[in-house]
Amino acid sequence: MTRSTGLAAAAALLYDAQRRRAPVAPLTATYPNLDVAQAYAVQRLNLNRHLDQGAVLRGHKIGLTSAPMQELLGVNEPDFGYILDNMVLPDGANVPITTFCAPRVEPEVAFLLRRPLQGPGVTVEDVLAVTEAVAPALEIVDSRIADWRITLADTIADNASSGAVVLGDWVPLAPYLDGSFRLILVDIRGHGQSSKPECCYNRLDFAYDLKLLMDELHIGRADIVGHSLGSIICQTLAEEWPERIGRVVLISSSGGPRPGSVSRKPKFDYVGEIRKLKEPIDPDSPFMIAWWSSPNPVDPDFLSRQRKDAAGIPLRVWLAILDQDVLGADVQRTLPRLKAPTLLIWGAIDPLIDEEHRQTLREALPAAAVKVFPRLGHNPFWEDPDGVASVINRFLRQGS
Numbered sequence: 001m002t003r004s005t006g007l008a009a010a011a012a013l014l015y016d017a018q019r020r021r022a023p024v025a026p027l028t029a030t031y032p033n034l035d036v037a038q039a040y041a042v043q044r045l046n047l048n049r050h051l052d053q054g055a056v057l058r059g060h061k062i063g064l065t066s067a068p069m070q071e072l073l074g075v076n077e078p079d080f081g082y083i084l085d086n087m088v089l090p091d092g093a094n095v096p097i098t099t100f101c102a103p104r105v106e107p108e109v110a111f112l113l114r115r116p117l118q119g120p121g122v123t124v125e126d127v128l129a130v131t132e133a134v135a136p137a138l139e140i141v142d143s144r145i146a147d148w149r150i151t152l153a154d155t156i157a158d159n160a161s162s163g164a165v166v167l168g169d170w171v172p173l174a175p176y177l178d179g180s181f182r183l184i185l186v187d188i189r190g191h192g193q194s195s196k197p198e199c200c201y202n203r204l205d206f207a208y209d210l211k212l213l214m215d216e217l218h219i220g221r222a223d224i225v226g227h228s229l230g231s232i233i234c235q236t237l238a239e240e241w242p243e244r245i246g247r248v249v250l251i252s253s254s255g256g257p258r259p260g261s262v263s264r265k266p267k268f269d270y271v272g273e274i275r276k277l278k279e280p281i282d283p284d285s286p287f288m289i290a291w292w293s294s295p296n297p298v299d300p301d302f303l304s305r306q307r308k309d310a311a312g313i314p315l316r317v318w319l320a321i322l323d324q325d326v327l328g329a330d331v332q333r334t335l336p337r338l339k340a341p342t343l344l345i346w347g348a349i350d351p352l353i354d355e356e357h358r359q360t361l362r363e364a365l366p367a368a369a370v371k372v373f374p375r376l377g378h379n380p381f382w383e384d385p386d387g388v389a390s391v392i393n394r395f396l397r398q399g400s
């Protein structure tokens with residue numbers, strides 16, 4: 001295939017196959033001389049057609065990343081395709097199978113990049129340097145080629161057999177953690193995709209959930225990392241089931257008030273603001289914007305997603321956590337039972353955890369390692385994920 005009319009005809013075949021949900025014969029059967037460069041030209045023709053019709057380019061799909069798939073097609077490098085805005089589906093979406101020709105589902109990892117990468121010679125370090133966050137993803141692969149009878153040129157021309165993608169939550173810290181770690185990220189009860197029962201939101205309930213999860217996954221012993229409310233849960237898990245815990249990292253945590261101390265109004269009266277909430281919770285309300293604010297730049301789209309996720313937590317869950325005093329004086333009473341090696345991380349300008357509550361935690365855990373980031377706030381791993389991860393990596397490696 002050498003003439004532009006041939007490329008256009010091949011692109012039209014695939015475009016029409018997608019529009020009608022009617023697969024066609026392999027392009028390499030119709031155009032036996034179709035090579036990789038020409039296949040990418042076909043792909044670009046259909047990309048431009050979609051863009052001209054108002055679609056928005058959201059990202060790219062990389063295929064053939066595994067050695068078995070490369071061996072199957074006789075290649076030694078991945079291929080790629082485009083992802084449009086109408087190909088990105090919300091988590092939990094109902095997707096009619098009739099939307100596709102021959103769909104299959106594959107688990108993937110999605111990367112959110114700060115800026116584009118351009119080769120040749122892009123290294124793993126280059127990718128990590130521009131990675132804002134990663135997310136679990138489900139790719140719906142689809143082939144407009146009948147019966148998946150594809151060669152490399154066929155799949156490239158057919159947008160790398162892309163159909164759609166479902167994205168999970170973006171995790172800014174994960175790309176910077178040691179690649180040898182097995183990471184398990186948990187939605188605690190009442191949050192995210194976890195169930196939201198009517199009752200039982202004290203710190204022991206949360207910790208017992210994690211213990212049961214470890215039992216279910218056959219994890220005898222693990223290092224644990226918790227932030228804010230999650231740090232209180234990690235404290236409790238390590239106190240109640242010390243034999244199951246290796247090392248503990250507590251980020252933006254609290255030792256609770258000193259016994260008998262006079263309660264002082266914090267810089268941000270989150271308790272008072274939470275008690276003012278009404279359902280449905282507005283993710284863009286002044287409270288939500290303040291709750292997820294940051295003293296340093298964080299991707300606004302990421303913060304918007306965090307607010308929407310938080311707004312999905314039922315009001316009764318917010319109130320139950322307050323009413324059951326998860327962050328109260330009881331925290332300090334049990335802290336002496338935390339014997340595991342512990343790392344404490346704070347941002348110095350955290351508006352939620354004041355110096356008194358940090359100091360009570362230091363005093364309760366005098367052997368703990370401490371790292372305070374002078375210019376960071378309550379979510380330091382969003383503001384400086386590389387710096388926070390490097391501290392966590394060093395600490396956890398000491399237990400290896």
